[in-house]
Amino acid sequence: MSVPILKQGEILIASIQSALSDRELVELRDELADRVGRLRSRGVVIDVTALDVLDSFATRTIRGIAYTAKLRGAKTVVVGIQPEVAFAMVQLGLSLDGIATALDLEEGMLLLQRWPK
Amino acid sequence: MVVLSDITISIEREHDIVAARQKGRELAARMGFSGTDQTLLATAISEVARNIVSYAGRGTVVLSSVEEQGRRGLMIIAEDHGPGIADVGLAMRDGYSTGGSLGAGLPGAKRLVDDFELSSTVGTGTTVTLKKWLR
C-alpha cells in the first residue's frame, strides 16, 4: 500500500505522498473501505496536497471512496486541492459535489469534529 | 509549423500515464508555461493517455515544442492503432462513455488546450492532437 493511512481516534487520515497510478488509487479506495468498517471510523480525511493532477479517473475514485465510507457510516473530507488543480477540474467539467472539502488537514479535522454525530 | 524538439512516450500500462503527464509538465515548465498551464497540460495528457490504455491497450504520446507564425506552443499527439471510434461526435459529448467512466476525458481535454483535433477510423486507430500556445 503506497499511501500511509493514520488513525487518529475515530478518524482515518490518508495522506497521499506523491503522484499515484490508477491502481494505487483503487488500492487506497479498497483499503479505506476495509478499515472504515474494521475500525468503526466516523470520518475519513483524504489529503491530496501532493497531487498535481486530479483527472477524471482520480475524481471518480475519490467520489467512490466518499460514497463507500458514507454507506459505512463515515464522513469524508478531501483536503488540500491545489488552486490550479481545482481550475483544471472545472475545465474538465468535474466536481466533487456532495463531498466535503477543506483547505488543509487541520481544517478538515475541525470540520469532522464539528459534524453532528 | 516547425517542430523544435520532441519526446515519444510509449503507453502500454497505466503507470505510463503518470510518466507521460510528468514529462509533459517538465517540458511545459522548460518552455516557460505558467504553473496553471502546466497543470492544464498535464491533466489533458493524463486523459488522452488513459484513453489509449483503456480502449486501445497500447499506443504513443508524442510531446513536442513547436513554432508557428512566431508563436511557440506545446503539442501533444496521442496515437493508437486500437479499435477506433465509430461516432466521434458522440465521443466528444460530456458524459458519454462506453467504459462506464465519467465521459469527461475528450470534451474536457478539448477545454484544457487551445487547439484540439480528433481523427479516428474504426479498425485502424485514433489520433488526438492537442496544442497550447505560450502567451
Ligand SMILES: Nc1ncnc2c1ncn2[C@@H]1O[C@H](COP(=O)(O)OP(=O)(O)O)[C@@H](O)[C@H]1O
Ligand atoms: N483512443 C481511443 N480508442 C477508442 N475509443 C476511444 C478512445 N478514446 C476515447 N474513446 C471512446 O470515446 C469515449 C469517450 O471518451 P472520454 O471522453 O475520454 O470518456 P471516458 O474515457 O470516461 O469514457 C470512450 O468511452 C470510448 O468509447
Ligand SMILES: [Mg+2]
Ligand atoms: Mg477517457
